[in-house]
Amino acid sequence: MIPTLDLGPYLAGSTKVRDELAHELRRIQENIGFYVVINHGVSQALIEQGYDALRRFFSLPLEDKLKIKINEKSVGYVPIRSTVYVTSKFNKNTRKDLNETITIARERPADDPDIQRGLRFVGPNQWPEGLIGFRDAMIAYQEALSVLGYAMLPLYARALNLPDDYFDPYFTRPTWWTRNAYYPAIEPQDNQFGISPHSDHGFITLLPMSDVTGLEILSPRGEWISATPVKNGIIVNTGEFLNRWSNGRFLATPHRVIPPKKDRYSMAMFFNPNPDTLAVPLESCVSPENPAAFEPVTMIDYMGWYIDNNYKREAGGSQE
Numbered sequence: 001m002i003p004t005l006d007l008g009p010y011l012a013g014s015t016k017v018r019d020e021l022a023h024e025l026r027r028i029q030e031n032i033g034f035y036v037v038i039n040h041g042v043s044q045a046l047i048e049q050g051y052d053a054l055r056r057f058f059s060l061p062l063e064d065k066l067k068i069k070i071n072e073k074s075v076g077y078v079p080i081r082s083t084v085y086v087t088s089k090f091n092k093n094t095r096k097d098l099n100e101t102i103t104i105a106r107e108r109p110a111d112d113p114d115i116q117r118g119l120r121f122v123g124p125n126q127w128p129e130g131l132i133g134f135r136d137a138m139i140a141y142q143e144a145l146s147v148l149g150y151a152m153l154p155l156y157a158r159a160l161n162l163p164d165d166y167f168d169p170y171f172t173r174p175t176w177w178t179r180n181a182y183y184p185a186i187e188p189q190d191n192q193f194g195i196s197p198h199s200d201h202g203f204i205t206l207l208p209m210s211d212v213t214g215l216e217i218l219s220p221r222g223e224w225i226s227a228t229p230v231k232n233g234i235i236v237n238t239g240e241f242l243n244r245w246s247n248g249r250f251l252a253t254p255h256r257v258i259p260p261k262k263d264r265y266s267m268a269m270f271f272n273p274n275p276d277t278l279a280v281p282l283e284s285c286v287s288p289e290n291p292a293a294f295e296p297v298t299m300i301d302y303m304g305w306y307i308d309n310n311y312k313r314e315a316g317g318s319q320e
Contacts (some may be wrong), residue, residue, distance in 0.1 A: 008039030022158035033253030038235040042144045047208045050141035053134045054265050058182040068126035075101050076126040085198035095192035096232050105177040107139050149271035161284040170273040183264040194257035199226045200308040202239035202270040212264040218254040244294040245282035275300035
């Protein structure tokens with residue numbers, strides 16, 4: 001069973017609960033890698049507005065969605081059957097995933113330095129024309145999730161035996177973005193999934209729980225566990241970048257989405273640090289008995305490697 005953490009007292013300023021939460025977070029991230037937060041401060045109304053906006057977008061004719069097809073900056077619409085997660089260490093994924101998505105970067109002004117540098121994954125975003133309220137709903141959703149992400153940083157620092165403000169300098173120009181997906185209720189082929197077994201690429205992932213089941217998590221015993229919906233819950237899990245940064249201490253747990261019995265929507269936020277953040281294994285996670293196990297890599301380079309290897313060329317990656 002996926003554990004649940006109540007953030008209410010912590011967000012209200014309780015230092016006693018902060019210490020307890022950090023201790024429990026360490027235990028979860030070292031042994032499970034997934035948990036659900038409740039009383040997290042994110043408006044359910046904003047989440048529902050996001051879901052409604054996605055339903056309207058994905059119901060558009062394909063020709064309209066393809067007008068904002070994913071581009072060289074890795075933002076935009078990704079058609080169904082466009083990903084095969086070949087970097088997965090947990091399953092030999094061979095069939096194209098049964099989901100379509102729209103990827104949306106953190107919204108930035110046109111004169112943002114990282115946009116001016118032409119960096120990938122930072123925008124500018126592509127927005128569908130004539131879909132009233134879509135852009136506003138997606139930006140409001142992202143902003144609300146980012147507040148939660150920032151609130152979690154001191155807990156992660158404390159859980160890793162670091163000063164509470166350790167991660168603050170790495171999140172001044174964050175590269176967080178959302179992968180907004182539609183999983184249609186269609187019959188899969190053998191070894192085909194809504195999204196195939198994989199672990200996420202980034203720092204942490206924040207995902208409001210859907211009422212439609214389908215998400216499954218690989219347990220430490222090697223069993224696939226269904227993520228049972230928790231009312232107003234948000235799932236949080238470690239990405240591979242934090243796994244490397246913590247020298248393997250925090251687990252990037254494999255998960256998958258099986259094709260649902262009815263249409264399913266999801267809005268995963270990859271809460272990532274600045275593009276030039278270098279994941280040198282943290283001193284608190286390295287010892288003579290546990291030397292550094294990973295070569296340093298920047299956030300932007302790791303994101304590029306991950307997307308290029310798991311996305312088809314026509315979907316913004318480099319797979320043939």
